[in-house]
Each structure stands twice: as C-alpha cells, then as structure tokens.
Amino acid sequence: MTELALETLLEATLFGSGKSMSVSxxxxxxxxxxxxxxxxxxxxxxxxxxxxxxxxxxxxxGGKWAMEVRNEVTQHLPAxxxxxxxxxxxxxxxxxxxxxxxxxxxxxELLGQKAYDYVRELAQYGMIQRRKEGNTRRLTTTRRFSEAxxxxxxxxxxxxxxxxxxxxxxxxxDGMQEVDALQEVGEDGLIQATxxxxxx
Numbered sequence: 001m002t003e004l005a006l007e008t009l010l011e012a013t014l015f016g017s018g019k020s021m022s023v024s025x026x027x028x029x030x031x032x033x034x035x036x037x038x039x040x041x042x043x044x045x046x047x048x049x050x051x052x053x054x055x056x057x058x059x060x061x062g063g064k065w066a067m068e069v070r071n072e073v074t075q076h077l078p079a080x081x082x083x084x085x086x087x088x089x090x091x092x093x094x095x096x097x098x099x100x101x102x103x104x105x106x107x108x109e110l111l112g113q114k115a116y117d118y119v120r121e122l123a124q125y126g127m128i129q130r131r132k133e134g135n136t137r138r139l140t141t142t143r144r145f146s147e148a149x150x151x152x153x154x155x156x157x158x159x160x161x162x163x164x165x166x167x168x169x170x171x172x173x174d175g176m177q178e179v180d181a182l183q184e185v186g187e188d189g190l191i192q193a194t195x196x197x198x199x200x
C-alpha cells in the first residue's frame with residue numbers, strides 16, 4: 001500500500017475528528033515527530049489557502065489546530081447543516097466577550113432574568129466558563145468560543161480586544177442606545193467607566 005503524505009494524513013485526521021488538536025496530540029496519534037507535524041501543518045495551511053473554490057481552511061487557535069468552513073461559504077449553507085448556537089444567545093455571548101471577565105449579576109442587569117438561562121445554555125454549548133465568585137459567577141469565553149467566532153486567541157484579554165475590534169469595524173455600536181453595554185467591566189467585575197473602544 002502506498003504511504004500517504006503527512007499533509008494528507010493531517011487533513012483527514014483534523015477533518016475526521018471534528019475538533020481542534022494540538023501538535024503533541026497529532027504527533028501521538030500519527031506517530032510522527034512534533035517538528036514534522038508543525039512543518040506539515042504550515043504546508044497544509046498554505047496549500048489550502050491556494051485551493052480555488054475550497055470550502056475549508058486550517059486555523060490555529062491558542063496552540064491547537066482545526067478545520068473549519070470558510071466564512072464566505074458558511075453563509076450559503078442550509079440551516080440544517082449549521083451547528084451555530086441559537087441567535088437568542090448571541091447578544092449574551094457578545095456582551096460576555098466584550099466585557100470579560102464579567103459578573104453574571106451584571107449580565108442580568110443588562111438582559112434581565114433570562115440572562116440566567118442564556119448563561120446556562122452558553123455553558124452547555126461550551127462557549128463560556130462560569131466560576132463562582134462571591135454571590136455571583138465570573139463569566140469568561142472558552143476555546144470553543146474562539147473557534148466558533150474565528151478568533152485567533154484564547155487568552156481572555158486578547159479575545160476581548162479582538163472582539164472589540166470586530167464590533168468597532170462592523171459599526172455595531174454606532175448610535176447604540178444601550179450605553180450600558182459600552183461600559184468597561186474592571187478586573188473586580190465593577191463598572192469602571194465608559195469604554196474607549198480603541199484602548200488596550
């Protein structure tokens with residue numbers, strides 16, 4: 001039997017697994033040295049970028065590699081093939097990403113009692129982490145959130161900065177009436193000041 005190229009094996013492994021994998025995980029699974037895996041991932045990523053009409057791309061997020069559908073293709077897919085979380089959760093997810101680390105009590109102030117349900121569902125989707133802090137919970141985004149939104153970072157500060165840049169570039173808060181949503185949540189979870197979007 002003809003031996004397959006490592007790039008082919010990596011593409012099939014990542015596509016078949018349906019999840020992100022680190023270089024060490026791929027090395028252990030495929031039996032190649034980590035430096036070979038790293039080099040081949042770079043080659044595969046470049047090859048996939050050059051493919052005309054390709055539906056998938058290879059991305060690295062927080063040290064893990066994954067296959068995902070290109071953004072320009074996603075919008076054309078039938079709804080039944082998408083694994084997106086319900087739209088009702090997007091506002092809560094956006095506020096958490098924008099203000100993180102964010103206290104659940106603050107999210108409730110912004111969205112009302114339904115915020116408790118949103119937080120629970122977001123956690124079930126693996127989009128956020130909840131950590132008990134006093135009488136409330138501290139909410140932050142997860143690796144799954146970064147993968148779902150195409151964010152190249154997993155560190156919460158970098159995710160927050162990246163998300164704010166996306167919001168600013170898209171003009172989502174232009175003329176926004178809900179001024180509270182533009183306020184900064186400090187490390188202690190308290191509202192500090194009106195957010196200058198270009199900071200950090």
